[in-house]
Amino acid sequence: MRTQVFDMKRLGLYIVLALAAAGSTGCSKFLEKEPDNRAKLNSPEKVALLLATAYPKGSYIPFMELSTDNVNERSSGGTPNVTMDPYNFVDVRDNNEDSPEFYWNSCYTAIAAANEALEAIELAPEADKRKYSASKGEALVARAYAHFMLVNVFSKFYNEASFANDPGIPYVTKPEKVVIEQYERGTVKETYEKIEKDLLEGLPLLKDESYTVPQYHFTRNAAYAFAARFYLFQKKYDDVLYYTQQFIGADVTTKLRPWNSTYLTYTRLELYANYQKATEPANLLLAETQSTWPRYVYSSRHSFDLTTVPLIQYVPIIGKRWSFLFQAYGNDQVYIPKINEYFVRASVNADYGDVYFMTPLFTMEEALFNRAEAMIYKGNYNGALDLINKYLSTRVYLYSASTDVLTQQDIVDFFGNNKMQENLIELLLAYKQSEFVHEGLRWFDILRYDIPVTHYFVNGSRKTLEAGSNRRVFQIPQSATLSGIELNPR
Numbered sequence: 481m482r483t484q485v486f487d488m489k490r491l492g493l494y495i496v497l498a499l500a501a502a503g504s505t506g507c508s509k510f511l512e513k514e515p516d517n518r519a520k521l522n523s524p525e526k527v528a529l530l531l532a533t534a535y536p537k538g539s540y541i542p543f544m545e546l547s548t549d550n551v552n553e554r555s556s557g558g559t560p561n562v563t564m565d566p567y568n569f570v571d572v573r574d575n576n577e578d579s580p581e582f583y584w585n586s587c588y589t590a591i592a593a594a595n596e597a598l599e600a601i602e603l604a605p606e607a608d609k610r611k612y613s614a615s616k617g618e619a620l621v622a623r624a625y626a627h628f629m630l631v632n633v634f635s636k637f638y639n640e641a642s643f644a645n646d647p648g649i650p651y652v653t654k655p656e657k658v659v660i661e662q663y664e665r666g667t668v669k670e671t672y673e674k675i676e677k678d679l680l681e682g683l684p685l686l687k688d689e690s691y692t693v694p695q696y697h698f699t700r701n702a703a704y705a706f707a708a709r710f711y712l713f714q715k716k717y718d719d720v721l722y723y724t725q726q727f728i729g730a731d732v733t734t735k736l737r738p739w740n741s742t743y744l745t746y747t748r749l750e751l752y753a754n755y756q757k758a759t760e761p762a763n764l765l766l767a768e769t770q771s772t773w774p775r776y777v778y779s780s781r782h783s784f785d786l787t788t789v790p791l792i793q794y795v796p797i798i799g800k801r802w803s804f805l806f807q808a809y810g811n812d813q814v815y816i817p818k819i820n821e822y823f824v825r826a827s828v829n830a831d832y833g834d835v836y837f838m839t840p841l842f843t844m845e846e847a848l849f850n851r852a853e854a855m856i857y858k859g860n861y862n863g864a865l866d867l868i869n870k871y872l873s874t875r876v877y878l879y880s881a882s883t884d885v886l887t888q889q890d891i892v893d894f895f896g897n898n899k900m901q902e903n904l905i906e907l908l909l910a911y912k913q914s915e916f917v918h919e920g921l922r923w924f925d926i927l928r929y930d931i932p933v934t935h936y937f938v939n940g941s942r943k944t945l946e947a948g949s950n951r952r953v954f955q956i957p958q959s960a961t962l963s964g965i966e967l968n969p970r
Contacts, residue, residue: 521600524611528690530600531615531697534593534622538586539771539839540633541920542566542578543954547945548922550913552788553937554812557781562772567782567935569945571955571970577770577834581957584634586769587626588652594623595655617685621698624678625706625841627651631671633954634968637927638713643668649956650965651675662964672714679707695758695766701727702765705842708850713928717854724851728844732867735761735844736874740803748807752820756838764842772835774821777918778809784917785812787936791914792816796907797894798884801877802914819918845871846921849912856904861888864904871911927952 521527545551546566553567562578565571575581597619601612627649632638636646648671650663688699698706704723711719737743737760743751758766777783792804806816825833848867855864869885876884888900895903909929913922926933930947937943945951953968961967 521596522604524608524615527597527600527612527615528618530593530597531618531622534590534597534619534626535696535767535841536583536586536590536626536629537768537770538583539578539769539773539837540583540629541839541918542771542773542776543572543580543583544633544920544923545918546782547933548920548926549931549933550788550791550917550922551783551935552785553935554781554783554785555938556810557783557813558776558779559781560776563776563780563782569933569935569943569949569951575957578772578776580633580954581959584630584957584960587630590626591623591652592655594619594626595653598623598653599655613685614687614690617682617687618698620678620682621686621703621706623653624675624682625698627671627678628675628706628710631668631675632713632924632927634956635665635668635671636953638668638672643672647966647968648672650963660962665965675710679703679710683707693758695763696768698765702842705764705847705850708847709842712850712853713924715857717857720850720854721858724847724854728847728851728867732844732848733870733874736848736871737762737845739805739875740877740879741874743805744803746805748805748817751805752817755818756820756840762844763840764844764847765840766838767841768836769839770834770836771839774819774835774837777819778807778813778815784814784816786814787812788917789814792917795872795876796910797886797890798872798876800879800884803875803877804914804917816918840919845915846912849908849915853905853908856901856908859901861900861904864908868908868911875915 521530542562543566546563547569551567561574562572562576565573572579572581597615601609601616601619604612630649635648636642639646644667646668647665648668649665651666651671651674652663653674682698683700683703686698686700686703688694691697691699695702704726707723708720711717711723737755743754746754754760756763756766789806792802792806794800795802804816806814808814819837821835821837823833823835825831848871852864852867855861855867865886865888872884872886873879873881891900891903891907892898895906897903909925912925916922925931932947933945935943935945950969955970956965956967958967
């Protein structure tokens with residue numbers, strides 16, 4: 481398996497790298513000639529093409545998912561550092577794909593592409609500026625997204641009581657012009673403010689019709705879903721409701737994955753093929769990510785297993801089965817066939833290469849959950865239950881509209897009290913956990929609600945990641961200290 485490792489010194493150098501190489505020859509005449517392999521961003525088409533690389537090509541899923549309560553230690557399987565270390569709540573010792581360091585670098589590489597595009601747009605003739613409008617919108621929203629993921633992985637989670645002092649992450653807005661640029665982390669508050677500025681400036685400029693395959697880019701709906709997550713993390717529920725209202729309508733069930741209908745007819749391979757397709761309406765934004773996670777899901781010693789099967793088998797309160805199709809592999813290896821790999825050979829005749837999969841960065845299901853959560857906190861329990869019931873109508877096996885519709889009384893009877901807000905949130909988080917098994921999103925809910933996580937080992941021991949632990953913040957790469965970035969406390 482080949483690996484691809486970046487560090488902070490390469491954030492913005494991939495376009496001007498040919499110039500640097502030429503400079504090392506010491507030939508002034510050669511320096512006066514632009515290298516043939518140096519792309520000039522002098523047209524809207526070239527800028528748009530560059531923005532295809534403004535999305536992180538690394539995966540956050542492995543180290544986030546393996547830190548959650550979705551996983552367990554199996555009796556057998558591989559134990560690479562990238563799966564074993566997150567399960568043990570220790571800093572990952574590798575920097576190859578699936579590690580926090582690889583994800584850090586892939587985010588900043590994406591940011592570098594966005595910044596190069598924005599600089600090219602800024603330098604374009606005034607008469608041509610409007611031709612770049614859609615690309616400017618995509619660059620700004622993509623830059624906001626990469627920084628948003630970075631701050632929520634490598635900084636303390638958003639907390640108004642401390643975010644003005646909690647270290648954030650470097651917010652990079654210009655292409656690098658030197659080999660080792662120096663950066664400051666700023667604060668979480670400052671990082672969020674800059675994310676919001678880029679997001680709100682870029683979103684109105686997006687034009688879905690400018691994309692050949694919209695699901696591979698920030699469309700309006702994908703950006704609305706991003707905004708909903710962004711404001712949910714800040715508990716700004718009116719904003720969540722506003723942005724989800726832009727694309728979640730009465731017909732939302734037709735845009736959810738048809739788990740208890742069409743998906744039930746699929747074979748394992750067909751489900752693999754369709755779950756991450758651009759033609760699946762539930763997928764609002766997809767990104768190609770280099771990752772061995774498709775193999776780790778079923779082959780790693782630390783992953784989903786028989787003890788966690790109830791998460792994807794039984795529907796709380798309803799009392800029926802989920803329609804999630806899962807496979808058994810070996811004695812205690814269980815997985816849902818939705819993380820599909822594709823293998824890219826290093827060359828036509830090579831027997832080695834890289835593993836990739838398409839990651840759903842934003843989905844209609846997550847947007848529905850975010851809207852329902854905002855409704856709960858705004859006291860609109862009937863509205864939230866209506867969304868939850870629409871979701872269940874696509875998930876419950878042998879669903880019946882006459883017997884499987886949740887009511888407030890069902891909630892009271894199940895929990896044995898009238899704490900409707902608290903109970904609905906607990907139920908919502910449980911459904912959401914089941915929905916996103918293997919996909920890493922449970923980690924964000926663990927951070928948002930300070931949920932302790934206990935991992936169990938086959939030898940009978942256990943480890944708990946307590947609420948407030950410094951280990952809830954993934955470590956910044958050691959290489960970043962070259963750019964003046966301090967590491968997270970341990």
